[in-house]
Amino acid sequence: MASNSGPGRKRTPGNPRRPGRTRRTRARIVGVAGLATAAVGSLTTPAAAVPGPATAGEAPAGADRVLVADVGLDDAAGVAESLAESLAGQARTQRRAAAAHAAQEAAERAEARRERAQEARAERAAERAALRRHVLPVQGSYVSTAYGAGGGQWSSGAHTGVDFHAASGTRVGSVAVGEVVEAGWSGSYGYNVVIRHRDGMYTQYGHLSSVSVGVGAQVSAGQQIGLSGSTGNTTGPHLHFEVRTGPDYGSDVDPLAYLRRYGIAV
Numbered sequence: 358m359a360s361n362s363g364p365g366r367k368r369t370p371g372n373p374r375r376p377g378r379t380r381r382t383r384a385r386i387v388g389v390a391g392l393a394t395a396a397v398g399s400l401t402t403p404a405a406a407v408p409g410p411a412t413a414g415e416a417p418a419g420a421d422r423v424l425v426a427d428v429g430l431d432d433a434a435g436v437a438e439s440l441a442e443s444l445a446g447q448a449r450t451q452r453r454a455a456a457a458h459a460a461q462e463a464a465e466r467a468e469a470r471r472e473r474a475q476e477a478r479a480e481r482a483a484e485r486a487a488l489r490r491h492v493l494p495v496q497g498s499y500v501s502t503a504y505g506a507g508g509g510q511w512s513s514g515a516h517t518g519v520d521f522h523a524a525s526g527t528r529v530g531s532v533a534v535g536e537v538v539e540a541g542w543s544g545s546y547g548y549n550v551v552i553r554h555r556d557g558m559y560t561q562y563g564h565l566s567s568v569s570v571g572v573g574a575q576v577s578a579g580q581q582i583g584l585s586g587s588t589g590n591t592t593g594p595h596l597h598f599e600v601r602t603g604p605d606y607g608s609d610v611d612p613l614a615y616l617r618r619y620g621i622a623v
Contacts, residue, residue: 368575415567488555490578491533491619494562494598495521495585500623501595504611517609518599523585524607525594529562530579532616535581538604546597550582551604558615559604563597564589 502520523529531552538559539551546563550570553559566586576582587594600615601608611622 435437443521452576479514487577488534489619491616492530492579493521493616493621493623494529494532494560495523495527496530497597498522498527498596502575502615504613517606518563518597521539521596521598523594523596525566525584525586527563527585527596528581529565529585529596531576532560532621533562533578533581533619535576537570537572537576539571540568540572540574543589545590547591548586549589549597552576552582553604558610558614559601559608561599563599564591564595566594587616 498521499518501522502516504516504519506516507514509515533554533556535552535554537550538553539549541548543549543563546561548565548568549561549563550565550568551559551561562582564586565583566588568583570576570582585594585596591597598612599609600612602610616623
């Protein structure tokens with residue numbers, strides 16, 4: 358006799374085909390539901406535990422089992438949905454926290470940049486102010502001989518600078534930022550220093566007892582350049598101070614007018 362189970366395959370008598378996975382899963386669900394239904398029935402109405410023939414208006418036998426299984430699946434779906442909503446809420450909270458943290462860091466960086474910019478502006482302003490700053494060459498002193506005063510003691514016939522009263526060894530400072538272009542002995546000026554300033558003008562400090570800077574040195578306003586004395590052609594210790602349009606003798610201008618231009622009251 359020909360087999361209807363397919364070529365090369367034989368079915369063993371007495372060993373029916375094993376049910377598929379879908380059928381096995383459904384059977385387990387129905388079985389569990391049946392046990393639950395039986396347990397509930399035994400606690401409430403024992404007689405209802407024995408199924409009887411269905412009559413008009415009654416649910417068919419086994420309907421309570423499907424209902425219990427459906428309730429269990431609905432509960433599982435509800436738990437899954439609730440868990441998904443909770444995870445989504447946590448993700449939204451984390452995103453909001455990350456965005457707030459990033460915004461705070463950006464604000465802090467912007468504030469740090471503003472502070473650095475303010476500090477840089479303040480430093481530049483201080484540097485500009487320092488470049489414009491002028492001071493007296495001898496602090497707390499006064500003019501003992503005016504500019505242009507006449508007399509035979511000056512070779513040109515007139516005083517080419519002003520004399521500031523200063524005892525020997527008094528500190529002498531540069532009147533402004535500049536570069537030293539001459540330092541050392543200079544004939545009738547004795548030991549002297551000449552400085553070129555940022556405004557293109559030159560200042561000279563004569564009759565010094567000692568010089569404390571060299572040619573090429575960069576000096577700031579008030580920086581010590583030497584000590585007053587009585588070297589060269591002089592009758593006593595003082596500071597001879599000149600302002601020139603160039604580094605050499607004969608290009609002098611009124612020193613007090615120059616200082617007053619920068620707010621120095623003399």
